[in-house]
Amino acid sequence: MRMSTEKRLVILGGGGFRVPLVYGALLSPSSPIGSVVLHDVDAGRLAAIARVLHAQAATSSSAPTIETTTDLTEALKGADFVFSAIRVHGLEGRVIDERVALSEGMLGQETVGAGGISYGLRTVPVADAIARRIKLVAPxxxxxxxxxxxxxxxxxxxxxxxxxxxxxxxxxxxxxRRVVRALGLPPGSARVAYAGLNHLGWLTAVQHEGRDVLPRLLSSAEKVESFEEGRLFGYDRIKSLGAVPNEYLHYYYDHKALVRAELAAPETRGEYLLKQQRECYAVLTSHAAAPLEAWNAARRRRDATYMAMEGLGERDDAEGGGYEDVALALMLAIARDEPAELILNVRNKGTLSLLDDEAVVEVPCAVDGSGARPLPGATVPDHGAELVKRLKATERAVLSAAASGSRGVAVRAMASHPLIDSVPVARRLITGYQANFPELAYLS
Known part of the structure; x- marks a missing residue:
C-alpha cells in the first residue's frame, strides 16, 4: 500500500491515448504519487482509458488509486501536481491543421508552421482558462x-x-541519450549541453571527464549515422552545423521536400492516427477485448511509424525514457526535494541573451523541492539564433492574438513564421482555419 502522505496527480486530457504511459511510469516503487484523477471533457474516452489504467493497476500491489471526472474544479481540488495534456478539437483538429495548410502548399505539422499556429490559436485561450482555474482552486x-x-x-x-x-x-x-550512446559512453556518465525553444533546439556539447567530447562524434560519419538524428540530417550537415539538431528541425531544413512528400502521400500523419485511435477506442468501449492488450497493440503500431511519413523511417530506438519518465523524474525531484538535472521548458531569466527574461525556453535545469531553474551557460549556435528569435516573435504574436481576439494579429502571427512569410497566404490560412474551427470564432 502507498502511504497517505503521497501526492495527488490530476491529468487534464485524462481520456487521451497516451495517458497509460504516464500511469505506467507511476507504478514504479519510487513514484511519489498515491492517487490519480483523470479529467476530460469526453466522458466516453475517459471511461475507455480508465479501463486500461485499472488493468495496469491490477499488475501492481502499490498502484495509485484512480478517479475520473468531467468537472474541472472537482478534479483540481487537493491537487499536488497537474499534468496538462489536452488536445483542443481532438485528432480531428490535427487533420484539419494538416489539410488546410497543405491546400496552400504549406506544412501542417501540429507544432510547426501553419498547423502549429492554428493549434496554438485555439489552445491558448483554453490553457489560459485552465491556468486561471488552477490558480484559484489549487494555487x-x-x-x-x-x-x-x-x-x-x-x-x-x-x-x-x-x-x-x-x-x-x-x-x-x-x-x-542517443548521442551519448553513439559516443560509446556509459549511460549517465556525461552532461549534455542543449538550448533553444521547444521543437527548435540543438545539442551543442557533451561534457565527459572535464572535456567536450562532441567533436569525437562530429569527426566520425559512422558514429553520426548510428542514431536517428544522424541519419535524418546526414553526416555532412551535422558536421557543418557543429551541433546535433532536434529532429523537429527537419521541418525547417527540408521544408519543400517534406511538403512534396505529404502532398503525394495517401494520408497525413493525423489521418493515420485518427483512424487508428478510433479503432482502438471502439474496442475499449465495447468491452470485447482485454483493454491493456488492445491499447498496447495500438501503441506499438503508433510508435513503429513515428515520423515515418516525414522520411525518418521506423524507429529503432528502444532505450525508453519517454515524456512519461521525464514527468516522473520532475515530480520526484520536487516532491522528495531530490536534486536532478532535466531539460525543461521554463522562463528564460537571462539564460539565453537573445531573448527576454519572460520568454519560455528549452534548456537544462536544476530541479529540487523549490521547482526548476535554468542552469547558466546554455547557448544557441550562431546559425540558429535568428530562427529562434523569429519563432519566439511568432509565439508572442499568437499570444497577443489570443489575448486581444484580433484576427489581424492572428494573420500577422501566421505571416511572421519563416515557413510561411507571406501576408496573402497567411490571410487565406486564417480564413480556412476559421471556417473549420468554431474555437477560432473569437478572432474578429
Whole structure:
C-alpha cells in the first residue's frame, strides 16, 4: 500500500491515448504519487482509458488509486501536481491543421508552421482558462505542461502561474541519450549541453571527464549515422552545423521536400492516427477485448511509424525514457526535494541573451523541492539564433492574438513564421482555419 502522505496527480486530457504511459511510469516503487484523477471533457474516452489504467493497476500491489471526472474544479481540488495534456478539437483538429495548410502548399505539422499556429490559436485561450482555474482552486499545485505547442502553451500559463508551471518534452533528453550512446559512453556518465525553444533546439556539447567530447562524434560519419538524428540530417550537415539538431528541425531544413512528400502521400500523419485511435477506442468501449492488450497493440503500431511519413523511417530506438519518465523524474525531484538535472521548458531569466527574461525556453535545469531553474551557460549556435528569435516573435504574436481576439494579429502571427512569410497566404490560412474551427470564432 502507498502511504497517505503521497501526492495527488490530476491529468487534464485524462481520456487521451497516451495517458497509460504516464500511469505506467507511476507504478514504479519510487513514484511519489498515491492517487490519480483523470479529467476530460469526453466522458466516453475517459471511461475507455480508465479501463486500461485499472488493468495496469491490477499488475501492481502499490498502484495509485484512480478517479475520473468531467468537472474541472472537482478534479483540481487537493491537487499536488497537474499534468496538462489536452488536445483542443481532438485528432480531428490535427487533420484539419494538416489539410488546410497543405491546400496552400504549406506544412501542417501540429507544432510547426501553419498547423502549429492554428493549434496554438485555439489552445491558448483554453490553457489560459485552465491556468486561471488552477490558480484559484489549487494555487500550490505544480503544473507539468505537455500540451502542444508546449513552449507556447507553457508561456501562456506562466502569465498566471509563474514558475509553478513547467513544460516538458522527451525529444531533447532522448537525443542526449542517443548521442551519448553513439559516443560509446556509459549511460549517465556525461552532461549534455542543449538550448533553444521547444521543437527548435540543438545539442551543442557533451561534457565527459572535464572535456567536450562532441567533436569525437562530429569527426566520425559512422558514429553520426548510428542514431536517428544522424541519419535524418546526414553526416555532412551535422558536421557543418557543429551541433546535433532536434529532429523537429527537419521541418525547417527540408521544408519543400517534406511538403512534396505529404502532398503525394495517401494520408497525413493525423489521418493515420485518427483512424487508428478510433479503432482502438471502439474496442475499449465495447468491452470485447482485454483493454491493456488492445491499447498496447495500438501503441506499438503508433510508435513503429513515428515520423515515418516525414522520411525518418521506423524507429529503432528502444532505450525508453519517454515524456512519461521525464514527468516522473520532475515530480520526484520536487516532491522528495531530490536534486536532478532535466531539460525543461521554463522562463528564460537571462539564460539565453537573445531573448527576454519572460520568454519560455528549452534548456537544462536544476530541479529540487523549490521547482526548476535554468542552469547558466546554455547557448544557441550562431546559425540558429535568428530562427529562434523569429519563432519566439511568432509565439508572442499568437499570444497577443489570443489575448486581444484580433484576427489581424492572428494573420500577422501566421505571416511572421519563416515557413510561411507571406501576408496573402497567411490571410487565406486564417480564413480556412476559421471556417473549420468554431474555437477560432473569437478572432474578429
Amino acid at each position: 500550490e499545485a505544480w503544473v507539468i505542461n505537455f500540451t502542444n505547442p508546449a513552449g507556447l502553451v507553457t508561456e501562456a500559463m506562466a502569465a498566471h502561474l509563474g514558475d509553478r508551471v513547467i513544460g516538458i518534452c522527451d525529444s531533447p533528453s532522448a537525443l542526449g
